[in-house]
Amino acid sequence: MTLTIKRPLQNEYPAYYLPYVNQVPENAEIMQTLEEQNSEIRSLFAAIDDDRAEEAYADGKWTMKELLQHMIDSERVFAYRALCIARGEQTPLPGFDENMYAENSRANDRLLRDILEEYDLVRRSNMCMFRGFDSTMLENVGTANGKQITLRGLIYVIAGHERHHINILKERYLK
Template sequence: MALIIERPQQTEYPEYYHTYMRQLPEQGDLFYLLEQQALDLRSMLLPVTEEQAQVGYAEGKWSIKELLQHMIDSERIFAYRALCIARGEEAPLPGFDENTYAYNSMANIRLLRDMLEEYELVRKSNIYLFRSFTADMLSYTGNANGKPITVRALIHIVAAHERHHMGILKERYLKLKA
C-alpha cells in the first residue's frame, strides 16, 4: 500500500516555516511533487553556463551554485532530522547556519553538472527514505534547532524549501516568468 503523507498542522513545525509551507499546494501527492521538482530544477539550470552559475543576482547574494549547494545541504539536514525522529531519537538535533555552510561549501569551484547530479541523487535517496517510513512514524515528534517538529512536517519542509528557492531562481537569478 502506498504511503500517503497528509499535510501537517501548523502546530507540527516551528512558525518560521509557515511562509515556506504556504507555497505548497493544499492537496496532492507529495511524492509526485518531490519527483517533479527534481526534473524542473534540472531543466531550469541546464541552460545556465558555468560563468553564470558563479554569479549572484545582486552584490552580496549567493551565486546559483551556492544556492544549489544550500538546497542540497538543507535537504540532507531535513532528511537526517526526519530519519532520526522516525527512528526514535530523543536527543535534540542541532540547527545550522546556512551562511556558514554556503561559505564553506566551495560551491563555485565545482562543476554545475556535478552539483545537479548530486542534487538528483540526494533527492532520489530521500524519496526512498521517506517511502520507508510507516504511517505511524510520520506523526513522531522530535526536537530540531530547539523546536518540536514531526517527521511529516520535515518531509513537507523539504518540498516547501525547494519551492521557495526555485521561485527565487526564476524571479531573481534567471528572471523567468511563471
C-alpha cells in the same frame, strides 16, 4: 503499498516554517511534488553554463551554484532530522548556519553538472527513505533547532523550502 502523507497541521512544525509549508499546494501529493521539483531543477539549470551559474543577482547574494548547494545541504540536514525522528530519536538535534555552510561549500569551484548530480542523488535517496516510512512514523515528534517538529512536517518543509528557492531562482536569477 503507497503511503499517503497528509499535510501537517500548524502545530506540527515551528511557526517560522509556515511560509515554506504554505509553498506546497493544498491538495498536493507530497511525493509527487518532490519528484516534480527534481525534474524542474534539472530543467531550470539545463541551459546554464558554469560561468553563468557563478553569477549572483546582486552584491552579497549567493551565486546560482551556491544556491543549489544550499538546497542540497539543507535537504541533507532536514533528511537527517527526518531519519532521526522516524527512528524515535529523542536527543535534540542541532540547527545549522546556512550562511556558514554556503561560505564553506566551495560550490563555485565545482562544475555545475557535478552539483546537479549531487542534487539528484540526494533527492532520490531521500525519496527512497521517505517511502520506507509508515503512517505511525509520520506522527513521530522530535526536537530540531530547539523546536518540536513531526516527521510529516519535515517532509513538507523540504518541499516548501525547495519551492521557495525555485521561485527565487526564477524571479531573481533567470529573469
